[in-house]
Amino acid sequence: MENTSVRIDPPAAPARPRRTGRRIVAAVVATLVVLTLGAGGVGWYYSGELLVPYSGEPQFRDLVLATSTATVTLEDSENSRQPGTFTLVWPGGATRVGEVVRRSGEQVERKLIGAGTVTAGTKVRFDNDVFDGDPKRALGLDFTEVPIASELGPMPAWLVRPETSADTGVWVVQVHGRGASRDETLRMIPAIRKLGYTNLSVTYRNDKGAPISPDGLYHLGDTEWRDAEAAVRFAVQNGARKVVLFGYSMGGAIIGQLLARSELAWNVAAVVLDAPVLSWKKTLDWQAGERGLPKFLTPIATTVSSWRSGIDFDRLELIERPPAAKPPTLVIHGSADGTVPVQASRDLAEQSRRLAWPVQYEEVPGADHVAAWNLNPAGYEQMISAFLTRLPGLRPS
Structure with a gap:
């Protein structure tokens, strides 16, 4: 019998590519894990910068x-x-x-x-706060420290009344920005008083002397609006005939949510916003660029922030989701703002007709964040006085 040998060559291609494919998949998965963890870590850090009230020592640079x-x-x-x-x-x-x-x-x-x-x-x-202390120490004006009853407990506020003979029944509720204090509102109290208006400079959760939020975090206006609402209620219950809301930076976001979500929004006769946060997403994109970070981190930061605090960032987009109550609004923003993008305020002004929102926009060349008053105090105060006194019911008698 003839002995016949048959050569069987091993398959050339299948095994190695499968091993290489597994290596590629493993490498990609590992890379994605590292990137996800890294981005998640940056997102957690960034969300902490955004949400955690600052308690460290001030920096002197x-x-x-x-x-x-x-x-x-x-x-x-x-x-x-x-x-x-x-x-x-x-x-x-x-x-x-x-x-x-x-x-x-x-x-x-x-x-x-x-x-x-x-x-x-x-x-x-x-x-920016050229005055500090309280209205008496800083400005020589008598005031009353009043507790505003909120859902978390009493929120302290400064109540400064006009001269009795000049009282118009108009109250201005001033809401300071994130990480600031009532000191931010001292600059405008004399001008408000001169118009015959009552000034109420308020605090909100996580401020010094105010109750801490249940999770100890800022909510960027998503819950703080309730504290501003409590201040409006206090004003109405104590004789306010008309209410003007005046917000700085995040105070603008707080006022925006009050207008969108409070039944008391219809008591608001006018709004003044100084360098307001109208879009947290645009603000975070802007700040990421200022820090040299890629913009793809913003969605990660907002996702982590939402998970930590329950904030609905879509709801905080005031142009995309404008409030139902749209009282006449003066927006002031410095062209050199390095904290909150001036473009968002420009966008609101450009789209105000479409939004059926009467907005007067004043851009101050060269002014940094909430520094328009610092650049020209008399001009700033005149701009606000002229805006308010043109409105029915707000003119001094």
């Missing part, structure tokens, strides 16, 4: 190089060269500085208009 009786010279920086009037704060002291007198090389010399004494070599920070 600017350096005083020299002082005289009339001026202070600082190291050149974005802060030190910005135009306007600001408070210069350092550990244990503060003073007020005015316009830039001279800028040369790496130095900026500014007018010294406050009483405090700062020495060369001191690290300082610039603060």
